Amino acid sequence: MVTVSAPRVGTRHRWVVLGLGVAAQASFSAMFSGLPVTGVELRAGYGLSTGALGFVVGCLGLGVAAGDIVWGLLTDRFGDRRILLTGLVSTGALMAAMALAAAPADGPGTPVLAACLFVAGALGGSVNGSSGRAVMTWFADDRRGLAMSIRQTAIPAGGAVGVALLPPLAAASGFRAVYAVLTGFFLLSAAATARWLHEPETERTQRKRTSRSPLRNRDVWRVALASGLLTVPQFAVLAFTAVFLHDARHADAAIAAAVVLIAQIGGGAARIWTGRRSDRGADRRTAIRVIGLLTAVAMAAAAATAHAPLPLTVAALATAGLLANAWHGVAYTEIAVTAGADRAGTALGLEGTTVFGAAFVTPLVVPALLGATSWTAVWAFAAVAPLLAVPLTPAAVRASGRAPSSRAGSGR
Template sequence: MTTLITTRGGTRRYGARHRWTVLSVGVGAQASFSAMFSGIPVTAVSMRSGYHLSLGSLGLVLSCLGLGVAASDIAWGVLTDRWGDRRVLLLGLTATGALLAVMAVAVTPSEHAGVALLAVCLLAAGALGGSVNGASGRAVMTWFADGERGLAMSVRQTAIPIGGAVGVALLPWLAERYGFRAVYAVPAVFCLLAAAATWRWLHGPGPEAATAAPEPGPSPLRRWDVWRVALASGLLTVPQFAVLSFTAVFLHDVKGAGAALASLTVLIAQLGGGAARIWTGRRTDRRGGRRTWIRAIGALSGVVMAAAAVLTHAPTPVTVAALAAGGLLANSWHGIAYTEIAALAGAARAGTALGLEGTACFASGFLTPLLVPVVLAVASWEAVWGLAAFAALLAVPLVPRQALTGR
């Protein structure tokens, strides 16, 4: 496969190896957004005190990130199928970086920013940054053959916990040491650097690959098998966001622990989940069974989160271990689920399918931070972790059973 790109300096030829460069750019784009998306919620304790938020207001503000992605992901996916991944990534990353830069200047506690302004800005950040989900995924689908897509998509999806781990480790420290001006400025730089890399290195495959892609069939939005994978993924996202968004608050309020322990817990979940994504992606490329693996991970996630509910008032190391394990499993299925839904739709419609997947996942990312304070108001932290377990178990029968010859 060779791609010819005409520039002012002449025509450049990109061979099959360029697919790894494309994957690297996709990883960078996904990681830059994830550092902001995952890191900001872990500043919850500093955000609550700095902006003078109630627990309910905090949940609303944090949920706006997920709402922004959920509201925009299908539209970004459709635009990606029409405009191409390069244009969409350039637009989304540049706009996200610019917005975060504005927030660093004008939407900080020292600028007396209120709940409404903060919520609107985080909603917009999620909506703009969500462009990376479908666009980078479609680039992977068009450059990699089916026998490599599981690994490639899992590597791309691993950028989410890796970038998230950077954000989780860095942003709470920045919030405590330098304030929210730095919390917004650093991810802004990440997004703008990713946009520059996209402009320089991300190019589409050549005519040979384009003609090899399957012809567009019915829209993924009209196929129940595609919807089942997306809805199951949305349910599996509930324990992920419960651990990500409220571990810091839980450990602070119940265990009297500081932000360092919360960051460590989420860090283990993110990095362990990233490693599991790569392993399952590679294994399913060789042996198939992506749907079977999604079902198995859902069952295990449910069992471990149920254990976390039972161990809520156990010694802190035991509780932390259960939450870290539950978070790890809740972060481990994404690569194979995104690969499966894109494969069901076909490369020509992958952007739309991945947009639907992102919408389902980030809708859960919006609803989970809203539900947790409600559950706490009427019940307890045991009920919070129990709800996460129930959602994961409910996802298992939704995933279509594996076809005998399918991956």
């Protein structure tokens, strides 16, 4: 584990911490979102079937799901700085190794590629809890919604970079170049983290736990499980829009990239808007429910227009993808605040487990469902999941009902 020194810094440093959290999250998202969108190139370059493609891509999510609670517990124990550095450096090293020995020309085979992506997800997923906990410890409750939403916006922003950059790079220069670029993203983020990320003085000198484990909190589990369901349409659109438009609609790859970019960028803007509203008094749990319902309606429209004129199909998928990307800021803030700042790493780890577990299962279910039915059924399946998340999300609570520890912060 990377060890670091801890100089004294002021409360204004929280904005630097937020920026570093965004950079780290964006580096991971460029890999996590960008690689699936190279699905056509992955399938051709590595000689994969559509089912094998879904499995390989899903291994990224499985790796995150397998490691996130562990990373969260370690973050609460050792601090966000050490864990974030450890994850960024190790993921960058893995990407460098893949650039050297796991490109299609090296003939790694499906099991080796799947194992590499599983490990990439397990290591890279450390940024989820560690960067989120850093934001929690530096921002007070009346600013956490916006701060956490900005951090979560790094997911679609970094994903947009990956979506725009990696497919044409894979097509023009191959996957050796793809992995080399991702190596650069992770190592640059690690260098910035090592230089500028510091914990609040109170966090360094006193790591005591003032609240019960979030793993024993029913509302924490409900938010986490609802988030997993909301991930299904998000990842269905992310991973299979390119394949659907290529195979079923014979559309150009640029159209698929545009759909995903609209979903990512629009979803990021929606995250910031909902996060800011929550700081001004809007209830985060209600926001999660509303987004779930709207996502279900939009995905149902995508199913209904699967074989309509192409502009209608593209518009429906882009809208559904945008909404499916809009819930993260309020959900991640809510689960962290419910757990308390001193236990936020564990709660965010649980959130990552359900979210990325769904990201693993979805690419397995979609090819099987497609083989048995049609693309209409695939998009209908993606509509049912967020609908189920609506009643699962805990009911709104009065501000006075929140635990005192949820209001702890390092500065305003």
